[in-house]
Amino acid sequence: MKILSQIKRNFSDTAVMSGRVLRHAFRSIDTLITVVAMPIVMMLLFGYVLGGAMNTGSVNYLNYVVPGIILYAIASGTAYAALRLHNDVSAGIFDRFHSMPILKSSILGGHVLTSLVFNMFSAALVLLFAVLIGFRPEAGIAAWLLVVGIMLLFTLTMTWVSVTFGLLASSAEGAGVFAYLVLVLLFISSAFAPTESMPGIVRAFAEHQPMTPLIETMRSLLLNKSVGNNALLAVIWCVGICIAFYIAATQIYKHKTA
Amino acid sequence: MRRTDTAISVSALAKSFKNVTVLRKIDFTVQKGSIFALLGSNGSGKTTTIKILSTLLKPNQGSARICGFDVVRQPERVREAISLTGQNAAVDNVLTGRENLRLIGKLRHLSDANKEVDALLERFDLLEAADRRVATYSGGMRRRLDLAMGLLGNPSVVFLDEPTTGLDPQSRITMWKIIKDLAHSGITVFLTTQYLDEADQLADQIAILNEGRIVAQGTPAELKKLLPHGHIEIRFFNEQEVQSARVLLQDFDADLDTENQTITVNTDGSIRQMSDILNRLEDAGIPVAEFAQKLPTLEDAFLTIISKRERMMPNENPLTN
Numbered sequence: 001m002k003i004l005s006q007i008k009r010n011f012s013d014t015a016v017m018s019g020r021v022l023r024h025a026f027r028s029i030d031t032l033i034t035v036v037a038m039p040i041v042m043m044l045l046f047g048y049v050l051g052g053a054m055n056t057g058s059v060n061y062l063n064y065v066v067p068g069i070i071l072y073a074i075a076s077g078t079a080y081a082a083l084r085l086h087n088d089v090s091a092g093i094f095d096r097f098h099s100m101p102i103l104k105s106s107i108l109g110g111h112v113l114t115s116l117v118f119n120m121f122s123a124a125l126v127l128l129f130a131v132l133i134g135f136r137p138e139a140g141i142a143a144w145l146l147v148v149g150i151m152l153l154f155t156l157t158m159t160w161v162s163v164t165f166g167l168l169a170s171s172a173e174g175a176g177v178f179a180y181l182v183l184v185l186l187f188i189s190s191a192f193a194p195t196e197s198m199p200g201i202v203r204a205f206a207e208h209q210p211m212t213p214l215i216e217t218m219r220s221l222l223l224n225k226s227v228g229n230n231a232l233l234a235v236i237w238c239v240g241i242c243i244a245f246y247i248a249a250t251q252i253y254k255h256k257t258a
Numbered sequence: 259m260r261r262t263d264t265a266i267s268v269s270a271l272a273k274s275f276k277n278v279t280v281l282r283k284i285d286f287t288v289q290k291g292s293i294f295a296l297l298g299s300n301g302s303g304k305t306t307t308i309k310i311l312s313t314l315l316k317p318n319q320g321s322a323r324i325c326g327f328d329v330v331r332q333p334e335r336v337r338e339a340i341s342l343t344g345q346n347a348a349v350d351n352v353l354t355g356r357e358n359l360r361l362i363g364k365l366r367h368l369s370d371a372n373k374e375v376d377a378l379l380e381r382f383d384l385l386e387a388a389d390r391r392v393a394t395y396s397g398g399m400r401r402r403l404d405l406a407m408g409l410l411g412n413p414s415v416v417f418l419d420e421p422t423t424g425l426d427p428q429s430r431i432t433m434w435k436i437i438k439d440l441a442h443s444g445i446t447v448f449l450t451t452q453y454l455d456e457a458d459q460l461a462d463q464i465a466i467l468n469e470g471r472i473v474a475q476g477t478p479a480e481l482k483k484l485l486p487h488g489h490i491e492i493r494f495f496n497e498q499e500v501q502s503a504r505v506l507l508q509d510f511d512a513d514l515d516t517e518n519q520t521i522t523v524n525t526d527g528s529i530r531q532m533s534d535i536l537n538r539l540e541d542a543g544i545p546v547a548e549f550a551q552k553l554p555t556l557e558d559a560f561l562t563i564i565s566k567r568e569r570m571m572p573n574e575n576p577l578t579n
Contacts, residue, residue, distance in 0.1 A: 009367065016364045024352045092348040096407070099312040099342035099417075101334055102365050257314070 010103040017110025024084055025118045031080050035122040039073035040129050054193060066130045067218035068191025073126050074119050078158035079179035081115040085166030086175040098257060108253060115159040123151055138224040147221045154214060157238045160245040167252045191215045210237035265290040265415050265446035270320035273306055280306045282470040293447040295461035303470045304450035308419050312342040325414055341408035345419045347400040351393040355384050355403050358392060366411035378406040398429030416440060418449040422456060434459055474563045493520045493548035506538050
């Protein structure tokens with residue numbers, strides 16, 4: 001019974017911490033613009049301005065580009081974990097938490113859980129908007145569940161990358177810098193144009209970096225096509241990066257607070 | 259055996275970061291319900307001491323106990339007994355004052371947090387601003403909220419790291435009153451400060467920390483006694499009187515300030531010496547415009563102790579032993 005109440009107490013600490021950071025996310029106009037409005041603008045831009053010039057074969061360009069937009073939204077959304085973490089460290093509120101009798105892992109855990117919840121929420125909004133302007137996925141329930149699974153895995157991976165950078169950053173501006181690198185990876189992938197259209201070296205890079213299998217897996221699932229080995233590649237990339245950055249982040253955190 | 263009236267006991271506590279030694283074996287004890295001030299300039303090791311006592315840092319040597327619990331071996335028990343108010347107000351700017359307090363209430367698993375939160379808002383004069391975001395608060399309000407957050411869940415020992423640094427004089431006096439009230443309600447207060455008057459005003463016991471060593475320890479009165487000589491200041495009406503007074507008091511160690519028509523006389527602080535000086539002036543018919551007895555301040559004590567220490571330093575250098 002004592003163990004049970006301890007577990008309950010620990011779970012409650014993480015929930016309380018997460019509730020705090022969620023308030024930060026929903027009270028920040030800047031976050032909502034970056035994470036919800038920007039992807040929607042991009043979607044309109046690609047769907048209606050650039051889309052006509054893109055050759056994506058038999059696939060309607062809006063249907064083609066939605067997975068890339070979703071990953072774009074998640075990549076820029078997870079960068080806020082770095083920013084908020086950096087703010088907490090520099091504002092001294094971490095010292096207050098560390099001097100209190102609470103579950104230590106709830107402090108980082110709160111940020112991670114918030115990032116998952118908030119980015120799933122914003123991705124859902126972006127998807128909903130996509131449907132409103134003509135996105136027509138053909139996925140069944142099982143495929144949708146897999147899509148959500150991939151989105152969650154990508155969010156979790158990006159969040160641990162973000163946490164690592166947030167702990168390392170010496171300034172608030174520096175904390176979110178990794179997100180730009182991720183966005184570059186996204187642009188040099190099959191997210192917005194088929195890799196076949198790219199020149200040799202760029203194409204080779206595009207086809208052998210983590211974003212392309214992620215995009216291809218989501219696109220195939222949403223358009224009810226064969227996934228091939230992309231799903232396995234995507235999961236291996238994500239799990240590998242996630243574990244590496246989880247270890248890095250927890251070690252840096254331990255070092256910082258010891 | 260530990261005495262039940264001891265809230266904090268520290269012995270031979272040492273801490274260094276890489277090659278920099280910050281604390282060199284400090285010792286002190288703090289009685290329950292008293293105010294203890296650790297006085298020192300920037301970089302003397304005050305914050306490091308508070309971080310070790312509040313379980314944020316581990317010492318390299320020595321031990322520290324809070325309410326009988328060891329800070330290294332029983333950090334969870336220590337954390338239940340204490341609260342820490344750090345140097346920058348550790349409040350959440352995005353949340354309102356009330357939300358900040360409730361957050362701490364939830365993390366302390368209080369059963370009736372809302373009631374306690376309301377009482378604290380009222381006590382710290384934050385009721386009106388309770389539902390505004392903390393980003394809109396003034397410096398004084400943030401410090402009060404910070405302290406209120408530290409009092410949720412009734413800690414036995416409260417650590418305040420430079421509680422008035424950066425506050426305007428009015429807020430500073432309010433904070434002093436709050437700190438005194440804490441001690442009256444039975445809470446042990448451990449504070450650090452670089453202000454001598456603050457330590458003098460608030461503390462029952464003061465320890466002066468310099469370069470990681472405690473150079474003096476005692477009540478404010480005891481520390482003042484370390485300076486044996488007080489002095490008196492006598493102001494006259496014109497320069498001629500100042501000159502004649504100087505001649506009259508030539509057997510005293512005195513400084514002349516002709517511009518302000520003032521003589522400063524160093525005395526042993528005794529009534530006999532003072533009345534001797536006044537009687538001589540009276541007998542010579544030199545009128546006195548103003549007379550003031552200057553007690554040694556903590557600042558004087560601080561400077562004297564530090565310079566005495568520095569003069570002693572060569573003997574402490576292991577190379578000369």
